[in-house]
Amino acid sequence: MSSDSARHLGAGDQAAAEGAAPAGNRQPSPFAGLGEKFDSSLARGVSNITRRALGPYQTAIVRIGFAFVWLAFMLREFPHRHVLYGPDSPWGHDLAVRLLNDNHAFTVLFWSDDRAFFELVYLLGIAVCVALLLGWRTRLMTVLFMITVLSLQNRSVFMGDGGDNVVHLMALYLVLSRCSQVWSLDARRARRAAERGVPATRDPAGVLLWALCGLVLALAQLTGFATTLALFDEHGPILSFWEFPGLGWGGIFWGLWLIYGGWWAVRRFAPGEPRLVGEMIANIIHNAGLLVIMVQVCIIYSAAGWYKIQGSRWQDGTAVHYPLNLDYFTPWPDLTEQLGNVGMLVMVLTYGTVFVQVAFPFALLNRKAKNILLFLMIGEHIGIALLLGLPFFSLAMIAMDSVFLPTVFLVWLGRQAGSPVRRLLGRRGAEPGTAPAAGAAPAKGVTGAEAPVPPQAAPAAAQQGEPRIPAQASAEDGKGSGSGGEPDDRRPAWADRG
Template identity: 35%
Template sequence: MTTEQTLPLPRRAPDRSDAAPPRPTPGRIGARLTTLTEQPVSLYAAAVLRIGYGLLYFVFLLREFPHRDEIWGPGSPWTPELARQLFAQTGWASVLTLSDSRPYFETCYALALVTSALFMLGWRTRAVSVLFAVVVASFHARAIFMTDGGDNLILLMSVYLVLTACGRHWSLDARRARLRGSTKNPEAPASDAFRHQLTVSRRTLTAVLHNCGMFLIAAQVCFLYGSAGLYKAQGASWGDGSALHYVLNLDLFRPWPGLSAMADGHDVLIALACYLTVLLQVAFPFVLFGPLKYPVLALLLGMHLGIAVLMGLPLFSAAMIVADAAFLPDRFYRSLGRLRLRTGG
């Protein structure tokens, strides 16, 4: 036998460098659920969406005011009777087809202008948002063969905004709430338990609906960009960088023929614009939670401004720019407000 003693070796601590990250504890999950059910997110972004789409539809109705009868009125080639026959097949509906009389149509048009203005200003936003969605859906359905992507997006956003608390900031409702809060009597007795519970339930329901509405808005924009980018990637003209060349030579999308011809003269820039458009649209849903979100949003802003000028699609471009504003955080809009106060605006 050897003189060495066989002693047990000390156990080595397990190497956890490659271990999976810790799973979220029930406490963290509960905190996140509490945030989603009690704290409305992106309230300033919702206010921007309300102002943007309310103003956009108000300007749209004013621009088409001289042509309102030919587009939506009793004098339209697409008569109310034809529209009702189509509604029976598609399930659409419109308040404009409830009567064929001209005074009724003129009254509806005036009320649509008033509703768009009140929605933009944020007066009784919860109720007016429903009326605004009815207005947009009614005008959209009445002349559905004259709509485009911008009209479709405004229709969807008007429905989603009904769920949101988009009147919390930059609205007449917010101003009235501030005045009411400043004049409230601090010596007033506390409400009873039932009223308190009712207030808590209402606040929770408002937060849940608002967060669901903002999620639907974000998902809709991501789906729009992603599907458009993937669809373009399948086309040969986008792959070889010549798609914009053909677009710039279509008479339907040439409001400024000289400007379109000048832009079409730069082959390399046209090809780069094609590739950048596809890249931005496909990558958009994947950069929302990182620092690349801001340069991507800036490039998309430039892209939509170019579409508005070169292709003569201001309604579509404005609708997309307003939708992109939903992805800017509230601290960005608060900083804009502080900057405006600092500059004396």
């Protein structure tokens, strides 16, 4: 064998030996498996937003909070209702109509300046707040709640203390949410119907309410009752036209009415794949609405904090001193005067307010930091309510902040609040606010009120041929910032999971 052949053979043996080296000795690529991990995370995220309505306790506490705020406000101002929003208001009906011609806002109080009509709308608003607070026919009540809030606030736009803007926005967002999954009469009704094996679509009262709403819409449009808007010149009104029956707000209300009726028809006559697709669409809309509420909270605090930074009084640490010494905001003059004269306390409150508001959106990246800042902000609003005499503003802000409360805390709060009621009624039942069971189909009435069906009712639902959207039980559930997931009973009830 020649030397060249031996040299080539040695090179081949070396290459073969290197090719036969064990795979464990090779250096793995840092990008190996990234595609599979991304696909898995994407699939899990899509499943979470399509197969379940996230944050059932958070949306329920927001519903209860804002219904209570608006109810308390309407009861508080009941003796002065005619001056604030009624026919005796300094902001007269003709001035309100002129403004509506410019901003195209919606209110049923523009349809008539009759005193009896105003009384009807105001009393209806009180009844709607009570029904929404209790979670009775919640899907319909969210729409009526939006109508009453917009009607009163757009009638007299100069009445409010800042909290009315939050109520205004949340009244719109609640229409998109499935906020009666827990802590509602709808959930209890659906649970009892499932225990008796009664189909969720057997709801004559819901069908009657749906037909009544359609009749009211048709009468308002066809009779010309909603035709009080007018164009003005220097001599007075020159042209009346319809705002409600048009493609604007009228189209929105007719669209909601048709969607609710269509959803009942799908569940009644096509409970297979159409119902499954409808459930997924409803979950997506709910989760998108929940995200919008969270983003709205971050925008409010970010804008407030960054605008404060630009103010000279906030920069030198004396801004809190001035509202504490204004006659308009001193329900306890002696107390606020003493607090306002303590320089160190004023400086801490001033800088602390700016820090909490600016840092809160960034604190959402860490659960513990978020809970601490959330506790500080709620304490700040309680202080504003007591020291500055703005209770409804503070209640509205606390109700808005509650969307970030941890699930385990809300479950514990629901149990503590429900215990006296159960003892008073002298009966034992399911814990109020029971989380939706995995694999349970949400039962809904004709108005779209949703509630978890207990596991023992699952065979009955299966016999009816209705598909179920399985819940995604994984290690990732409940690890968000209090926006879903089951509580961990092994931890203290008031502590969030680490």
